[in-house]
Amino acid sequence: xxxxxxxxxxxxxxxxxxxxxxxxxxxxxxxxxxxxxxxxxxxxxxxxxxxxxxxxxxxxxxxxxxxxxxxxxxxxxxxxxxxxxxxxxxxxxxxxxxxxxxxxxxxxxxxxxxxxxxxxxxxxxxxxxxxxxxxxxxx
Amino acid sequence: xxxxxxxxxxxxxxxxxxxxxxxxxxxxxxxxxxxxxxxxxxxxxxxxxxxxxxxxxxxxxxxxxxxxxxxxxxxxxxxxxxxxxxxxxxxxxxxxxxxxxxxxxxxx
Amino acid sequence: xxxxxxxxxxxxxxxxxxxxxxxxxxxxxxxxxxxxxxxxxxxxxxxxxxxxxxxxxxxxxxxxxxxxxxxxxxxxxxxxxxxxxxxxxxxxxxxxxxxxxxxxxxxxxxxxxxxxxxxxxxxxxxxxxxxxxxxxx
Numbered sequence: 001x002x003x004x005x006x007x008x009x010x011x012x013x014x015x016x017x018x019x020x021x022x023x024x025x026x027x028x029x030x031x032x033x034x035x036x037x038x039x040x041x042x043x044x045x046x047x048x049x050x051x052x053x054x055x056x057x058x059x060x061x062x063x064x065x066x067x068x069x070x071x072x073x074x075x076x077x078x079x080x081x082x083x084x085x086x087x088x089x090x091x092x093x094x095x096x097x098x099x100x101x102x103x104x105x106x107x108x109x110x111x112x113x114x115x116x117x118x119x120x121x122x123x124x125x126x127x128x129x130x131x132x133x134x135x136x137x138x139x
Numbered sequence: 140x141x142x143x144x145x146x147x148x149x150x151x152x153x154x155x156x157x158x159x160x161x162x163x164x165x166x167x168x169x170x171x172x173x174x175x176x177x178x179x180x181x182x183x184x185x186x187x188x189x190x191x192x193x194x195x196x197x198x199x200x201x202x203x204x205x206x207x208x209x210x211x212x213x214x215x216x217x218x219x220x221x222x223x224x225x226x227x228x229x230x231x232x233x234x235x236x237x238x239x240x241x242x243x244x245x246x247x
Numbered sequence: 248x249x250x251x252x253x254x255x256x257x258x259x260x261x262x263x264x265x266x267x268x269x270x271x272x273x274x275x276x277x278x279x280x281x282x283x284x285x286x287x288x289x290x291x292x293x294x295x296x297x298x299x300x301x302x303x304x305x306x307x308x309x310x311x312x313x314x315x316x317x318x319x320x321x322x323x324x325x326x327x328x329x330x331x332x333x334x335x336x337x338x339x340x341x342x343x344x345x346x347x348x349x350x351x352x353x354x355x356x357x358x359x360x361x362x363x364x365x366x367x368x369x370x371x372x373x374x375x376x377x378x379x380x381x382x383x384x
Contacts, residue, residue, distance in 0.1 A: 001373070002372070002373070007245075009156075010383075010384060017350065022290075022291060026365055026368075029364070029365035030365050030368070030369050033365060033366040033369045034369065035369050043156065111162075112166065114163060114166065115163065115166035115167045115169070115170050116170065118163075118167060118243070118245075119141065119167070119170060119172070121243075122243070123243060123244075123372075123378055124243055124244075124245045125257070125378070125380040126245050126246060126247060126380055126382050127259075127380060127382050127383075128382050128383060128384070129149065129154075129156070129247060129382045129383070129384045148266065148267060148270065179270055180266040180267070180269075180270060181266070211273070229277070230270075230274055230276070230277035231277045231280070231281060233274060233277070234254065234274060234277045234278045234281055234283065235281075237254060237379060238252050238254060238283065238376050238377050240376075244377060244378070244379045246379060246380065246381050246382065247382075
């Protein structure tokens with residue numbers, strides 16, 4: 001069975017889809033199906049590891065979102081199921097995130113160690129690309 | 140040592156994340172792996188002579204990374220001649236590289 | 248001549264929203280032309296690529312009619328890929344993720360694709376010589 005590393009970068013794309021993040025869900029399902037899956041959260045997706053995310057309360061007209069996503073719980077659930085979930089340490093630090101705020105069981109990895117992490121897997125499935133906008137030039 | 144096919148579809152003007160990917164390419168190569176970087180879509184923009192971001196590509200070439208550029212993407216953007224050292228290829232080449240045994244493929 | 252090799256590709260983008268859709272179709276086309284089998288796992292918006300109800304349109308800006316525009320929609324491109332596979336004696340297995348289909352009302356598709364789910368991606372990948380995931384943004 002191939003060892004697969006799934007990389008997630010973009011976050012909070014599909015809140016109106018409710019229930020979950022579509023890629024975390026997919027990887028959870030792949031695990032349930034027997035895949036040897038690890039997940040790497042980088043860029044804005046490092047926020048998925050933060051405890052206390054709350055997307056409740058959305059409503060449009062009279063229609064309310066009954067089951068908002070609880071992504072921190074989804075991440076915890078994956079970890080409990082034995083899915084290694086990594087996040088890029090520098091990406092978290094750049095975003096003001098500290099260890100105390102993360103769900104337990106998250107594995108931190110430094111940017112410089114990403115090639116090694118990738119080498120340890122047979123396949124790398126890159127699901128969501130972030131749209132980090134280039135710095136505005138002041139020249 | 141493993142074989143890698145890394146495909147960059149984004150450009151540094153639109154996404155500064157391209158720099159992360161170039162660093163990743165370099166890091167994987169520095170670990171002794173055989174790396175091919177295939178540029179497609181707007182990922183070919185740095186190949187135009189005089190581009191502000193050509194340095195990202197030049198650095199990788201100097202680090203012995205094999206770099207290919209999609210012929211259609213170049214033509215679509217009227218980039219007549221990419222940077223020296225970059226080979227023009229077609230999608231058939233991506234397929235050949237993907238199907239080489241033991242190749243890990245990442246598309247960014 | 249069929250090579251016996253299989254490539255699995257996962258795609259996510261809805262039609263006309265991203266250059267990645269063009270790249271994906273080009274890779275699939277190239278693989279089929281070379282005599283390889285191809286599995287496609289269409290996730291999220293990519294399930295809209297095969298919708299039967301897509302229609303071409305005229306282009307008032309150019310002054311051209313529907314007939315003059317000869318404007319294949321993505322379902323036509325995909326149908327052409329199925330035909331290419333058949334001509335070359337190879338298999339194109341196009342799987343639309345069922346839950347994505349349901350959420351998008353994209354269930355009325357052209358001949359060829361089938362409904363599936365994450366397990367199909369895993370099975371396809373496990374049985375393939377290579378897997379490529381084409382991300383969305």
